[in-house]
Amino acid sequence: MSNHTRRGWKLxxxxxxxxxxxxxxxxxxxxxxxxxxxxxxxxxxAQSVQIRVNADGTPNGDAVDFRWSVTQxxxxxxxxxxxxxxxxxNGALLHSLQNFGTIPQEDGDxxxxxDLNSSGFGTARSVSLFPQDDGLPVxxxxxxxxxxxxxxxxxxxxxxxxxxxxYTVTNLTRQEMAVPITxxxxxxxxxxxxxxxxxxxxxxxxxPQTFAGLNTGSGLAGADxxxxxxxxxxxxxxxxxSDDGTAQFGWSANVTDAVIxxxxxxxxxxxxPEGAADEEKEAAAEGGKDAIVNAVPPPDVSGDVxxxxxxxxxxxxxxxxxxxxxxxxxxxxxxxxxxxxxxxxGTNLQTTAALxxxxxxxxxxxxxxxxQGVVDxxxxxxxxxxxxxxxxDIAKAAGILTPENAQLLTDLNEPINNLADNAxxxxxxxxxxxxxxxxxxxxxxxxxxxxxxCAGNNPSLPAEVCNNKDAIIAALESQELQDIAKxxxxxxxxxxxxxxxxxxxxAAAEALDKAAPxxxxxxxxxxxxxxxxxxxxxxxxxxxxxxxxxxxxxxTSLVQLSGELTIIGQGLAExxxxxxxxDAVLEEITNQILASEGGQQVTAGxxxxxxxxxxxxxxxxxxxxxxxxxxxxxKIEVDAAVANGTEAVGAVIDKADTLxxxxxxxxxxxxxxxxxxxxxxxxxxxGTKLAGAYEFRVDPANTEAPATLPRILISILxxxxxxxxxxxxxxxxxxATAGAAGAAAGGAAAGGAADAGGDAVxxxxxxxxxx
Amino acid sequence: MGRIWALAGGMILGLLxxxxxxxxGGLELQLTSALCVxxxxxxxxxxxxxxxxARGLWLLVGVLLGALGFALAAMIYPDTKIGLFLGxxxxxxxxxxxxxxxxxxxxxxxxVLASGALAxxxxxxxxxxxxxxxxxxPIAIGQTLLPLGxxxxxxxxxxxxxxxxxxxxxxxxxEAPTADPADTAQDAGDPADVGSATTTEATQ
Numbered sequence: 001m002s003n004h005t006r007r008g009w010k011l012x013x014x015x016x017x018x019x020x021x022x023x024x025x026x027x028x029x030x031x032x033x034x035x036x037x038x039x040x041x042x043x044x045x046a047q048s049v050q051i052r053v054n055a056d057g058t059p060n061g062d063a064v065d066f067r068w069s070v071t072q073x074x075x076x077x078x079x080x081x082x083x084x085x086x087x088x089x090n091g092a093l094l095h096s097l098q099n100f101g102t103i104p105q106e107d108g109d110x111x112x113x114x115d116l117n118s119s120g121f122g123t124a125r126s127v128s129l130f131p132q133d134d135g136l137p138v139x140x141x142x143x144x145x146x147x148x149x150x151x152x153x154x155x156x157x158x159x160x161x162x163x164x165x166x167y168t169v170t171n172l173t174r175q176e177m178a179v180p181i182t183x184x185x186x187x188x189x190x191x192x193x194x195x196x197x198x199x200x201x202x203x204x205x206x207x208p209q210t211f212a213g214l215n216t217g218s219g220l221a222g223a224d225x226x227x228x229x230x231x232x233x234x235x236x237x238x239x240x241x242s243d244d245g246t247a248q249f250g251w252s253a254n255v256t257d258a259v260i261x262x263x264x265x266x267x268x269x270x271x272x273p274e275g276a277a278d279e280e281k282e283a284a285a286e287g288g289k290d291a292i293v294n295a296v297p298p299p300d301v302s303g304d305v306x307x308x309x310x311x312x313x314x315x316x317x318x319x320x321x322x323x324x325x326x327x328x329x330x331x332x333x334x335x336x337x338x339x340x341x342x343x344x345x346g347t348n349l350q351t352t353a354a355l356x357x358x359x360x361x362x363x364x365x366x367x368x369x370x371x372q373g374v375v376d377x378x379x380x381x382x383x384x385x386x387x388x389x390x391x392x393d394i395a396k397a398a399g400i401l402t403p404e405n406a407q408l409l410t411d412l413n414e415p416i417n418n419l420a421d422n423a424x425x426x427x428x429x430x431x432x433x434x435x436x437x438x439x440x441x442x443x444x445x446x447x448x449x450x451x452x453x454c455a456g457n458n459p460s461l462p463a464e465v466c467n468n469k470d471a472i473i474a475a476l477e478s479q480e481l482q483d484i485a486k487x488x489x490x491x492x493x494x495x496x497x498x499x500x501x502x503x504x505x506x507a508a509a510e511a512l513d514k515a516a517p518x519x520x521x522x523x524x525x526x527x528x529x530x531x532x533x534x535x536x537x538x539x540x541x542x543x544x545x546x547x548x549x550x551x552x553x554x555x556t557s558l559v560q561l562s563g564e565l566t567i568i569g570q571g572l573a574e575x576x577x578x579x580x581x582x583d584a585v586l587e588e589i590t591n592q593i594l595a596s597e598g599g600q601q602v603t604a605g606x607x608x609x610x611x612x613x614x615x616x617x618x619x620x621x622x623x624x625x626x627x628x629x630x631x632x633x634x635k636i637e638v639d640a641a642v643a644n645g646t647e648a649v650g651a652v653i654d655k656a657d658t659l660x661x662x663x664x665x666x667x668x669x670x671x672x673x674x675x676x677x678x679x680x681x682x683x684x685x686x687g688t689k690l691a692g693a694y695e696f697r698v699d700p701a702n703t704e705a706p707a708t709l710p711r712i713l714i715s716i717l718x719x720x721x722x723x724x725x726x727x728x729x730x731x732x733x734x735x736a737t738a739g740a741a742g743a744a745a746g747g748a749a750a751g752g753a754a755d756a757g758g759d760a761v762x763x764x765x766x767x768x769x770x771x
Numbered sequence: 772m773g774r775i776w777a778l779a780g781g782m783i784l785g786l787l788x789x790x791x792x793x794x795x796g797g798l799e800l801q802l803t804s805a806l807c808v809x810x811x812x813x814x815x816x817x818x819x820x821x822x823x824x825a826r827g828l829w830l831l832v833g834v835l836l837g838a839l840g841f842a843l844a845a846m847i848y849p850d851t852k853i854g855l856f857l858g859x860x861x862x863x864x865x866x867x868x869x870x871x872x873x874x875x876x877x878x879x880x881x882x883v884l885a886s887g888a889l890a891x892x893x894x895x896x897x898x899x900x901x902x903x904x905x906x907x908x909p910i911a912i913g914q915t916l917l918p919l920g921x922x923x924x925x926x927x928x929x930x931x932x933x934x935x936x937x938x939x940x941x942x943x944x945x946e947a948p949t950a951d952p953a954d955t956a957q958d959a960g961d962p963a964d965v966g967s968a969t970t971t972e973a974t975q
Contacts, residue, residue: 052903060906097850125850158794262899697903703794704910711795711913718920719827726815726823726927 044074045087048693049130049676055153055260055701057140057167067130069676070097072123073112079120085112088679091128098125108677130676138199138237138267139170140696144260153260153701163211164252165260169267171237171245173197173672179664183657191657195665196238197672198270201247203233205263211253219249228261237267238669240662260701267694271674272667372552379544386537398523398530406523413516420509423500430497433488440485443476450476774933778816781925782808788921797914799899803892804918810884811922817877819937820930827923829870829878833885834915836865838908840886841893845904862886889915 052059052066059065069091075083089110095102103126104111114122130136144153147161156163177195182188206228207214207221214221219233235247357363385391419426429436439446453461454469465472475481487493499505515522673679674692699705785808789796797804814826840862848854866882873879893911934942 052906060903066903066905093846095847099849100847699903699906704797704799705906707795707797708909708913711797711917712909714795715913715916715920716831718917718924719831720824722815722920722924722927723824723827725924726820726826726930729931730820730823730927 043076043083043085044691045071045085045675046691046693047071047087047089047675047677048695049136050695050697051136051140052697052699053140054699055142056144057142057696057698060699064129065132067136069128069130071110071112071126071128073114073125075114075116075122075124077116077120077122079116079118081116081120083114083116083122085114085124086110087112088673088675088677089126089128090134090677091130094126094128096124096126098123135172136676136694137171137173137197137269138201138694139172140265140698141168141170142166142698143168146258154706156258156260157701157703157706159258160256161254161258162252163255163258164250166248166250167203167233167263167265169199169201169203169235169237169247169265171196171199171242171247173669174239174245175669177665177668179661179668181657181660181664189657191661193658193661193665194239195662195669196242196245197669198236198238198666199247200268200270201233201235201237201265202268203235203249203263203265205231205261207231207251207253207261208259210257211251211255214251214253216251217249219251238666240666259703262700263696263698265696265698267696269672269674269692270670271672271691272670375544379541382537382540382544386541391533391537394526394529394533398526401519401523401526403520403523403527406519409512409519410516413512417509417513419500420506423506426497427501429488430494433485433494436481437485437489439476440482443481447473447476774929774936774939777929777933778812778926781929782812782922785811785918785921785925789918796917797910800892800895800914803895804914806891807888807915807918808922808925810888811919811924812926813922814881814884814919815923815926815930816935817880820927820935822875822877823927825873825875825878826881827920829881830885830919830923831916832869833862833866833882834889834912834919836869836882837862837886837889837915838893838912839865841890841908842904859890862890885915885919888919 048070050068050070052061052068054060059067069089071087071089073085073087075085077083086106086109088108089103089105090108093102094105094110110126110128112124112126114124116122142153143166144151144156145162145164146156146159151159174194174196176192178190178192179195180188180190203219206224206226207216209223209227209229211229214229216229216231216233219231221229221231224230231251233249235249236242237245237247239245358366358369360366450461450465450469450473453459454466459466461469676692676694782805786801786804789801789804811830814830815823817826840858843861844854844858848857863883863886866886867879870879870882889911892915893908896907896911896914899907
């Protein structure tokens with residue numbers, strides 16, 4: 001395996017893109033990447049191993065494992081010259097298929113000497129027996145069931161029921177591989193992944209039309225016009241398309257008088273030349289396509305199969321083209337897009353880190369701290385309220401200041417204030433109470449005195465009195481004077497006058513005057529508070545406590561997240577843009593690839609294959625979907641990490657890197673020599689292009705082989721019986737016929753009769769040498 | 772019944788037996804069975820009816836030599852026009868070498884007929900199976916021998932009650948010594964000659 005690393009992670013991304021493309025509707029139809037010119041002067045080598053196996057996939061020879069390796073070389077060069085091409089070849093009994101004799105082998109190479117004709121063209125073909133102890137990179141296993149029970153294919157012959165056939169091609173090239181990649185963080189790193197040499201598996205068989213309800217799964221079926229379903233399957237047994245490096249396919253049907261037809265299964269390694277010039281790579285791609293297209297199936301395959309082969313070849317070609325550098329290389333755009341994505345992602349991380357930086361006074365952490373302080377203060381106050389007894393006081397107040405009392409107080413406001421305003425007068429009245437009582441007690445005498453003093457023309461009392469003597473006399477003689485005197489001298493009035501004259505009363509009157517407008521609403525409020533406040537306090541305390549706890553945790557998380565994000569973000573770019581949608585990135589990537597030449601070729605190939613092989617698209621699509629899901633999951637993980645501050649963002653990066661490394665391993669493995677005997681393409685003779693394949697030729701399971709021995713024995717018996725009967729029954733007649741013929745010959749000279757008779761005589765038993 | 776129809780009937784009967792044998796008969800190659808049945812019958816009719824056991828055995832040997840020729844083609848011959856030529860020429864040569872000591876052309880012809888029949892069967896078989904010599908060739912041998920044997924047996928049995936062309940010509944010549952031999956041979960196929968079997972048997 002090569003350690004080539006020059007391409008960096010361009011190749012893996014390319015493969016990701018190629019496989020992802022299957023997700024999208026085809027936009028570039030099969031315009032055709034058909035060659036219009038031959039390659040430049042080069043030698044082409046195709047080498048395949050044809051493995052003869054029984055219907056169950058086991059070798060069909062007991063003493064010898066018949067695995068024939070065939071090599072075909074097409075050489076071009078100077079006309080009428082001779083070229084020598086060395087091809088890795090360790091097989092036994094190596095001999096030419098174009099001439100008599102063997103082909104010399106040196107140091108594991110077959111040395112092919114090829115005469116070029118006058119046009120500068122020559123070919124060589126050989127066959128050898130693949131070394132018995134050498135392993136193959138692919139393995140075939142065939143399993144059958146009858147009505148759900150496993151059964152040997154030969155035992156299945158002639159049975160009726162539901163038959164299933166499952167063929168498993170296992171890629172045995174899986175190996176642990178250290179792949180250098182550029183991490184999404186921009187760091188150069190190396191990851192160890194399991195990688196397979198990519199193989200394209202194509203299988204073809206002819207299933208009898210009598211197979212009822214035939215289900216071929218991903219296989220495509222057509223009619224061969226001879227009562228058979230012509231079925232073709234395509235499989236891709238390599239990671240990450242196949243977790244275990246297998247391709248499985250098969251069929252199920254309700255079968256009467258069962259047989260298992262023969263099958264041809266090809267496993268074609270995808271080979272991408274490494275480090276070659278663009279022209280050579282292009283030529284190699286053509287060579288790879290040739291190897292695929294020129295490989296069997298049988299010559300009577302339908303146009304569908306040819307289309308499928310061409311489509312697969314286009315996919316391979318497109319993959320190779322996409323891995324080429326220079327020009328409008330979509331890989332660079334792809335690389336840029338992916339880098340942009342992660343760069344912007346990193347920027348966002350940095351922005352987020354700054355946002356949650358505890359040292360940022362405007363940051364979220366500081367705001368959380370401030371909020372936490374407010375909540376703490378509120379909690380203290382609420383606690384104080386709860387513990388102060390004010391609630392009880394409010395209850396008492398509410399009991400006292402009922403709305404009725406409030407109304408009464410309001411009504412009393414005016415008279416009380418009047419009292420307060422006249423407090424001095426009332427005090428004077430109180431002080432004059434004794435005098436007034438004296439007047440009341442002597443009212444009659446005073447009235448008499450008034451009368452007398454005002455009598456005559458020269459009254460003795462002043463005119464002011466006399467002018468009002470009637471009113472005065474009436475007042476003095478009235479009961480009201482007596483009552484007033486009594487009231488004023490009542491101790492309660494005296495006490496009331498005293499109170500009214502106190503400053504407290506004045507203040508109370510003033511306060512009442514001020515409170516009067518709000519007494520009724522206050523009473524209502526007290527009533528409400530008395531009803532609601534205990535519940536509010538009871539509820540508010542735990543809420544505030546919870547908020548305080550959350551804020552405390554949030555602050556801790558934010559501080560921790562800030563540290564993590566800062567570490568991650570430091571490795572990324574400094575641009576400050578929004579985190580792009582991953583869907584948009586994938587769409588951009590896909591569009592760029594689709595717009596490229598290689599992308600169109602691949603898409604066209606897929607479309608062509610899809611015309612017959614939906615299985616390919618399904619598998620690629622499944623992988624693409626899986627990839628998208630993985631990336632979406634990665635995005636979700638990132639989002640979750642940012643949101644919660646608890647997810648390890650490093651795991652997301654590791655996942656992305658692993659994905660890159662897996663595809664890098666796949667493409668790196670595709671640099672493996674496709675030849676069955678290995679051989680570094682870089683060591684191949686200049687201008688030599690290599691291609692290879694493995695072909696399982698699966699024998700049928702039917703009555704033919706089991707019937708052969710009894711058939712031969714019966715045949716020998718027939719021949720012997722017929723011979724003995726002939727000798728016994730015809731031999732005696734020959735004697736008589738010869739006699740008759742002899743007589744006829746004696747009686748006539750006709751030459752014709754002599755001819756017949758002569759033969760007869762010659763064939764008389766005992767007439768010749770002993771048999 | 773004319774001798775031709777009797778022979779045709781015998782061969783068709785042989786094909787019918789193969790059909791009735793079902794899987795043992797090898798239904799896939801029913802068509803090529805006609806070639807083998809004919810070859811077997813031809814072997815029985817070569818020259819005068821003698822050395823039938825030897826003919827039967829040489830049919831068997833011819834099939835084996837034909838198979839050997841294909842095996843050699845697969846292992847040694849080049850896959851070219853020369854190789855294809857050798858695929859036909861070598862079995863003939865081997866058959867000639869093997870039968871040379873018998874000094875009977877009929878043995879050689881039996882061998883060549885059989886190896887030719889095998890070539891026809893195997894060429895067809897080659898297209899049916901995934902080109903696996905060790906699997907297909909034994910099947911081809913069996914599917915060649917069975918109709919060969921049936922055709923050979925049918926022809927032998929027919930000859931026991933119907934004269935061959937030569938015998939009929941000889942009888943004609945014996946009955947009319949002055950008759951033109953050509954006319955005699957032509958008349959041998961007439962239905963009226965059916966009764967000559969009785970005549971032949973009477974001579975035994």
